[in-house]
Amino acid sequence: MLVGPAKALFMDEISTGLDSSTTYQIVNSLRQTIHILGGTAVISLLQPAPETYNLFDDIILLSDGQVVYQGPRENVLEFFEFMGFKCPGRKGVADFLQEVCVSSINSYYRCDSVFS
Incomplete structure (x- = not known):
């Protein structure tokens, strides 16, 4: 759960136990939030689906x-x-x-x- 306008998020293996569609939705929501707030998210994922991988800027x-x-x-x-x-x-x-x-x-x- 995100509460407040965090400028930096550090997340480790947030996809553990999730299917690729759910992982995509979470990463997509985080991406939109980070772009709107002008923040940074560092997210570690092991073998993300191509659609999820393509959401990352760097x-x-x-x-x-x-x-x-x-x-x-x-x-x-x-x-x-x-x-x-x-x-x-x-x-x-x-x-x-x-x-x-x-x-x-x-x-x-x-x-x-x-x-x-």
């Missing part, structure tokens, strides 16, 4: 306690492609971002052309 991606990417959502795939990792067309971006940060999986996404 992404902070962590791996082993280190920041891997911080910036606009629209630029994250370009950044990872520049770093040598390409998201397959059939893969959701959120799933790709989670998997590319796991060392035992990330070699699957590596672009050979970048390192040739």
Whole structure:
């Protein structure tokens, strides 16, 4: 429950136990509230649905306690492609971002052309 005009919200795994539709509705409401109030929300979600992922303005991606990417959502795939990792067309971006940060999986996404 939100009471009052909070300028900063920090939320951890708010989707646990919720279906993707409910998670979308919650994140969408938070997004609208934050934009109206001119605040900031930092929300951690594990593998959000593509529709929910697309609601975010910026992404902070962590791996082993280190920041891997911080910036606009629209630029994250370009950044990872520049770093040598390409998201397959059939893969959701959120799933790709989670998997590319796991060392035992990330070699699957590596672009050979970048390192040739």
